[in-house]
Amino acid sequence: MFRHPPPRGRRTVGLLATALVTLSAGLTAVASTHPAHADTATLGELAEAKGRYFGSATDNPELSDTRYTRILGSEFGQITVGNTMKWQYTEPSRGRFDYTAAEEVVDLAESNGQSVRGHTLVWHNQLPSWVDDVPAGELLGVMRNHITHEVDHFEGRLIHWDVVNEAFEEDGSRRRSVFQQKIGDSYIAEAFKAARAADPDAKLYYNDYNIEGIGPKSDAVYEMVKSFKAQGVPIDGVGMQAHLIAGQVPASLRQNIRRFADLGVDVALTELDIRMTLPRTAAKDARQATDYGAVVEACLAVSRCVGITLWDYTDKYSWVPSVFPGQGAALPWDENFAKKPAYHAIAAALDDGSPTPGGNCTATHRVTSRWQGGFTAEVTVENDHTAPITGWAVTWTLSDGQSVDHVWNGALTADGQNVTVRDAGYNGTLGVGGSTTFGFRGQGAADVPTDMACASGQPSRTPA
Incomplete structure (x- = not known):
């Protein structure tokens, strides 16, 4: 255990992010590995x-x-x-x-x-x-x-x-x-x-x-x-x-x-x-x-x-x-x-190691157009890690009545109201400070997600 004031001057690299384990209390299980x-x-x-x-x-x-x-x-x-x-x-x-x-x-x-x-x-x-x-x-x-x-x-x-x-x-x-x-x-x-x-x-x-x-x-x-x-x-x-x-x-x-x-x-x-x-x-x-x-x-x-x-x-x-x-x-x-x-x-x-799902990138959502019963939105994915990342996935929960029926520059999977968009392969590698975007067309109200999360180190998938 740490017993003394920490020494100064040691810069760290190669940081990891989230490693998820099975959730308790009746939550949906999400699993991954960590070092x-x-x-x-x-x-x-x-x-x-x-x-x-x-x-x-x-x-x-x-x-x-x-x-x-x-x-x-x-x-x-x-x-x-x-x-x-x-x-x-x-x-x-x-x-x-x-x-x-x-x-x-x-x-x-x-x-x-x-x-x-x-x-x-x-x-x-x-x-x-x-x-x-x-x-x-x-x-x-x-x-x-x-x-x-x-x-x-x-x-x-x-x-x-x-x-x-x-x-x-x-x-x-x-x-x-x-x-x-x-x-x-x-x-x-x-x-x-x-x-x-x-x-x-x-x-x-x-x-x-x-x-x-x-x-x-x-x-x-x-x-x-x-x-x-x-x-x-x-x-x-x-x-x-x-x-x-x-x-x-x-x-x-x-x-x-x-x-x-x-x-x-x-x-x-x-x-x-x-x-x-x-x-x-x-x-x-x-x-x-x-x-x-x-x-x-x-x-x-x-x-x-x-x-x-x-x-x-x-x-x-x-x-x-x-x-x-x-x-x-x-x-x-x-x-x-x-x-x-x-x-x-x-x-x-x-702990040092390779990136794991759950971090090293950020996702920013904005509505680009809306009409009665529908909307389009753009999501910017940015590498905020200290090293390049290969592969990313953005997750969020759709609000009641929302659905997504088309995505570009990404690959969509959905489980009920839980949505994941992975990179399209050609836009999966981001240098330090680099960014890319994907867009989607949605049905329902143009509500902004409150739980949008980005995970790096995800395998790329080519859109079907």
Whole structure:
């Protein structure tokens, strides 16, 4: 298992994607092979071989579940304390500190030889009410004292600290937290300075959601980090939370990771899950697996992307259904601790070998014309792998009343509402960054598929 901060500078190549296994819970069976090494090694071991860590967040209530803790302690090289390092737990009243709950998680990780990320020192949420009542002239001192006390308590035991969490709005403006209102823009830099003084060795991170792709929010974080580096503010990394939606992994993820790395900071994917609209289906599982493989591949493609952490590893303890009604099944293990296709996609992406179905290409759908009772559409297939691919297949589920009666530049097979279009032979080989298109004529409403997935390494088939 991974025990120490990962070494830098090792670029990886030859990534794999999804290897599907027979689905449980009455879903349609989808089978494939994946490398033998991935069968025997844990995700933590596979990541360690790449100079990364692969971890899971956890929370104190589930630690009484022995089946859960057995997997938690054996599969992962890193643990994040999901809740009980937050301010409401560690300083519930001013000047009174309590690390009992956090220590339970850290002790467990240490007993398993796992590294630990600290989460989080300064956040607008999960604050005890007394913080809001601190006079403006005192809050900077209170914040510094809190950071100093907590970081000093765990000094030498953690590899990373999420120093400040979620300080920006979607449009790139500063969130109007109590710290922003009473201290001003300088509070983030002051938080990092206090953390560095308390532990010179822990890597210090800014952490946020919806900064995985390039856009106004990630641009604002980028400019802040760039400014901090120029000013000598001690920031070591950026945490991209990566609470994602199946079929909506940002196309600019790898580019975004790289641009932050080019500033001279590490990047970690700190809270990864990929949710879907329930109920689960084989097609949705395949889409999710492809996405997990693509996320892992994006991290491995940038040497300063140092690790990936799931926001817990099993659907049994996922936060998603309580926050996003009708959505869930976001994690690589189901609620019964069975490994889902996403697990094998992660393992395959971490393990060297030839491409397997379920990744290394993307499919983008657009409607080109429509009329009463019918439509035509074009699908662009793009190689987003680091090497050429030979053979591809695009799958999706037709909506009620839809059918496909003609395809060009591809070969169609259908099983009820589940549709697969494979390459036509002459357009099956795509160089790095290369793309091709196929089109089809459909009957029914021109609904855009929500679960379209692309798999490379598929055998080419000539249209009948």
